[in-house]
Amino acid sequence: MKPTLSIVKIGGNVIENKQELSEFLTLFSDLKGFKILVHGGGKLATEISRKMGIGSKMVGGRRITDEKGLEVIIMVYAGLTNKNIVAELQSKSCNAIGMSGADGNAIQAHKRPVKDIDYGFAGDVDGVDEGLLPHLLTLGLTPVFCAVTHNGKGQLLNTNADTIASELAIGLCKLYETTLYYCFEKNGVLKDVSDEHSVIKYIDTGTYKDLLEKGIIANGMLPKMTNCFHALSNGVSKVCIGNRSMLAKNEKLYTTISL
Amino acid sequence: MKPTLSIVKIGGNVIENKQELSEFLTLFSDLKGFKILVHGGGKLATEISRKMGIGSKMVGGRRITDEKGLEVIIMVYAGLTNKNIVAELQSKSCNAIGMSGADGNAIQAHKRPVKDIDYGFAGDVDGVDEGLLPHLLTLGLTPVFCAVTHNGKGQLLNTNADTIASELAIGLCKLYETTLYYCFEKNGVLKDVSDEHSVIKYIDTGTYKDLLEKGIIANGMLPKMTNCFHALSNGVSKVCIGNRSMLAKNEKLYTTISL
Numbered sequence: 001m002k003p004t005l006s007i008v009k010i011g012g013n014v015i016e017n018k019q020e021l022s023e024f025l026t027l028f029s030d031l032k033g034f035k036i037l038v039h040g041g042g043k044l045a046t047e048i049s050r051k052m053g054i055g056s057k058m059v060g061g062r063r064i065t066d067e068k069g070l071e072v073i074i075m076v077y078a079g080l081t082n083k084n085i086v087a088e089l090q091s092k093s094c095n096a097i098g099m100s101g102a103d104g105n106a107i108q109a110h111k112r113p114v115k116d117i118d119y120g121f122a123g124d125v126d127g128v129d130e131g132l133l134p135h136l137l138t139l140g141l142t143p144v145f146c147a148v149t150h151n152g153k154g155q156l157l158n159t160n161a162d163t164i165a166s167e168l169a170i171g172l173c174k175l176y177e178t179t180l181y182y183c184f185e186k187n188g189v190l191k192d193v194s195d196e197h198s199v200i201k202y203i204d205t206g207t208y209k210d211l212l213e214k215g216i217i218a219n220g221m222l223p224k225m226t227n228c229f230h231a232l233s234n235g236v237s238k239v240c241i242g243n244r245s246m247l248a249k250n251e252k253l254y255t256t257i258s259l
Numbered sequence: 260m261k262p263t264l265s266i267v268k269i270g271g272n273v274i275e276n277k278q279e280l281s282e283f284l285t286l287f288s289d290l291k292g293f294k295i296l297v298h299g300g301g302k303l304a305t306e307i308s309r310k311m312g313i314g315s316k317m318v319g320g321r322r323i324t325d326e327k328g329l330e331v332i333i334m335v336y337a338g339l340t341n342k343n344i345v346a347e348l349q350s351k352s353c354n355a356i357g358m359s360g361a362d363g364n365a366i367q368a369h370k371r372p373v374k375d376i377d378y379g380f381a382g383d384v385d386g387v388d389e390g391l392l393p394h395l396l397t398l399g400l401t402p403v404f405c406a407v408t409h410n411g412k413g414q415l416l417n418t419n420a421d422t423i424a425s426e427l428a429i430g431l432c433k434l435y436e437t438t439l440y441y442c443f444e445k446n447g448v449l450k451d452v453s454d455e456h457s458v459i460k461y462i463d464t465g466t467y468k469d470l471l472e473k474g475i476i477a478n479g480m481l482p483k484m485t486n487c488f489h490a491l492s493n494g495v496s497k498v499c500i501g502n503r504s505m506l507a508k509n510e511k512l513y514t515t516i517s518l
Contacts, residue, residue, distance in 0.1 A: 048334075051311045071339055075307075078357075079338020080330055083407065083415055087361040091413035097363045098337075102346040103356045104400055132398070139394050141363055148342065154350035156342055 004033035005137070005176030009165035012042030013185040014244060015081060022088065024183065027247040029092040034137045034176060036168060037096070037144045039085060040161035045076040057120075065120040065158040073158050074100075077146040086144055097141045101125075101149030102156060104132045107164060109149035109157050123149045123157025125164065128171030162224055166231040173235040180231050180239045181246065182224060188242040188255035189225075191216060199242070203257045205229070228257045263292035264396070264435030268424035271301025272444040273503060274340060281347065283442065286506040288351040293396045293435060295427060296355070296403045298344060299420035304335040316379075324379040324417040332417050333359075336405040345403055356400045360384075360408030361415060363391045366423060368408035368416050382408045382416025384423065387430030421483055425490040432494040439490050439498045440505065441483060447501040447514035448484075450475060458501070462516045464488070487516045 008031075014024050028037060049056060049072045057064040065073065082098040089096035101107030101123075109123035136143055145168070147161035162182065169180040188199035189211075203211065208225065211217045217225055228239040240246055242254025267290075273283050287296060308315060308331045316323040324332065341357040348355035360366030360382075368382035395402055404427070406420035421441065428439040447458035448470075462470065467484065470476045476484055487498040499505055501513025 048311070052307070053310065074342050075334035075338040077338075078342045079334040079336075083333050083337045083359050083361055086359070087409045087415050088413045090361055090364055090409060090411060095364060096361075098359070098361070100342050100345070100357070102342060102349055105349055105354060135398050139391070150346045150349060152349060154347045156346050 002175065002177045005172055005178045006031050006033060006035045006181060007038065007165055007169045007172075007178060008035065008181040008183055008247065009038040009161055010040070010244075011161075011182075011184040012040045014183060015039060015042045015085075016044070020244070021085075024244040024247075025085065025088050025094075026092060027244055029089060029094040031247060035142055036133070036137075037085070037089075037142065038147070038161055038165040038168065039077075039081060039144070040147055041073060041077040041081060044081065045072050048072055048076055059117050062117070062119070064118070065122050067121070070121040070156065070158055074148055074156055078148050082144060082146045089142065089144065094142050095140050096144045097136065098144045098146070100146055100156070101159065101164070104136075105129055105150075105152070106132055106143075106145075107149045107159075107167065108152055109159055110151055111155065111157060121155070121157050123151065123159040125149060125159060125167045128167055130171050130174070133168075133172060134175055162227045166227040166236075169231050169236045170234040173237070178236050180228070180236050182228070182239070182241045183244055183246065184241070185243060187253050188246075189217065189221065199253055200255055201252075203255060205259055208257075225257075229259075232257065232259050261434065261436045264431055264437045265290050265292060265294040265440060266297065266424055266428045266431075266437060267294065267440040267442055267506065268297040268420055269299070269503075270420075270441075270443040271299045273442060274298060274301045275303065279503070280344075283503040283506075284344065284347050284353075285351060286503055288348060288353040290506060294401055295392070295396075295431075296344070296348075296401065297406070297420055297424040297427065298336075298340060298403070299406055300332060300336040300340060303340065304331050307331055307335055318376050321376075321378070323377070324381050326380070329380040329415065329417055333407055333415055337407050341403060341405045348401065348403065353401050354399050355403045356395065357403045357405070359405055359415070360418065360423070363395075364388055364409075364411070365391055365402075365404075366408045366418075366426065367411055368418055369410055370414065370416060380414070380416050382410065382418040384408060384418060384426045387426055389430050389433070392427075392431060393434055421486045425486040425495075428490050428495045429493040432496070437495050439487070439495055441487070441498070441500045442503055442505065443500070444502060446512050447505075448476065448480065458512055459514055460511075462514060464518055467516075484516075488518075491516065491518045
C-alpha cells in the first residue's frame with residue numbers, strides 16, 4: 001500500500017487574516033502522513049506594489065506580470081509570506097521547508113507563449129522533479145511552496161498556485177496515495193453562491209457535466225474544477241474543496257470530487 | 260578522510276552588481292566537493308525601504324531592525340536576492356536550494372537581549388541543525404542561505420551573514436574538512452587599505468596579535484576577523500578572505516587565516 005500524501009493549497013483570503021492563517025496552520029500541522037503546503041500570494045503583493053509606486057497591469061481581467069511586478073511577487077510570495085508560514089509551522093512542531101520551483105529544481109516551467117496577449121513573466125508548468133520531494137518528505141520535512149517557478153535558464157516565473165498544487169499531486173501520485181485539498185474561504189462548491197449551507201458534497205464526472213449545463217459551476221470556479229479533474233484523470237485519488245475546517249477530523253461539510 | 264566542504268559568504272557589494280554576481284556564481288558553481296553559499300542583503304533593502312516610505316533606524320552606527328524593517332529584510336534577503344541567486348545557480352547546473360534559518364529549522368537563534376540598546380528583531384545564533392544539512396548535501400543539493408534565522412516560536416530574525424557562515428562552518432566541521440571563504444570587494448586583508456596589492460597572504464594567531472597592535476586590522480575588519488578565529492578555534496580547517504577570484508583555481512592573491 002502506498003503511503004498517504006496530502007497536498008493542501010491555501011488561497012489569498014486565508015493568508016491575509018493572521019488569525020485565520022494561524023488556525024489553518026494548526027490544522028495543517030496536525031494532519032497525519034506526508035504533506036505539502038502550496039500558498040498563493042493574496043492582496044499583499046498589490047498593496048506593496050502600490051506602496052512602491054508600481055502600477056498593476058491588467059488585460060481582460062488578468063494580471064500582466066512585468067519585470068517590476070515579478071520582483072514584488074518574488075519578494076512577497078517567496079519572501080515574506082513563505083518565510084512567515086514556515087516560521088509559524090516550525091513553532092507548531094511541523095518541520096517546514098519553504099520552496100519555490102527553482103529550489104532544488106523542484107518545478108520547471110516556461111514563459112507562457114505570446115498569442116493574443118503577452119502575460120509577461122507568467123510561467124506554465126512543464127513538470128515536477130519526482131525524485132527530490134520524496135527524499136525531503138522521508139527526511140521528515142514538509143515542503144511549503146510559493147507560486148513561483150523557474151525556466152532553468154535563470155528566469156523566475158509567476159505561476160498559478162492552484163496549478164502548482166495539481167501538478168505536484170500529479171507528479172507524486174505514483175508514489176503516494178494522494179489527496180489534493182483546495183482550501184479557500186467558502187464551505188465548498190455551492191449550489192447557490194449566496195448560501196454557504198448549499199455545499200455540494202460529492203461531484204463526479206457525471207454530476208459535473210450536469211452542474212456545468214445548469215450554470216451552477218461558472219466563473220472563478222471553472223478553472224479550479226478544470227485543475228481538479230486534470231489531477232484526478234492523472235492518478236490523484238481524491239480532490240477536496242472547502243474552508244480550513246475540512247482538514248479537521250470529523251468535519252463533513254466540504255466538497256469531494258472524484259472521477 | 261572527511262569529505263571537503265566549502266562555505267562561501269558573499270557580501271552586499273558582490274550582490275549588487277549583476278555582472279559581478281554572475282561571474283561569482285560561475286566560479287562558485289565550478290567549485291568541487293560539497294558547498295554552501297551564504298549571502299548578505301546589500302543596499303537593496305535600504306532602497307526598497309525608501310521606496311515604501313520606511314525609514315531606517317540607526318543607533319551608534321548600527322541598524323535597528325523594527326517590525327517594518329524586518330519585513331523588508333525578509334522580502335529582499337529571503338525573497339528577491341535568494342531566489343534570483345538560486346535560479347541563476349540552477350542555470351549553471353548547480354542544484355541550489357534557497358534557505359533561511361527557519362527552513363528545516365536549520366539555524367536557531369534568539370532575539371538579541373536588550374542591554375544598552377534594543378536592536379529590535381536582530382537574532383544571535385544558538386546553533387545549526389547538524390543533521391539536516393548533511394542529508395541535503397548528500398542529495399546533491401547546494402544550500403543557499405540568506406541572513407534570516409528564527410527563534411522556533413514563529414519569529415523570524417535578522418542575523419549577520421558573516422556569523423551565519425561561521426556558525427554553519429562550526430556546526431558542520433565535525434563531518435567535513437571545512438574551508439570558510441569570506442568573499443568581498445577587496446583582494447584580501449590589506450596592509451595598506453588604499454593599496455589593493457598590499458594583501459597579507461597569511462595570518463595566524465601570532466601575526467594577528469601583531470597586526471592588531473599596529474592598528475593594521477581595525478574598524479569593519481575587526482568583527483570579520485573575530486568570526487574567523489572563532490571558526491578556526493572551533494574546528495574549521497581554514498578561513499580565506501578575498502574577492503571572488505580566490506575561488507578560481509591557481510589564484511594566489513587572497514588572505515588565508517589559520518590558528
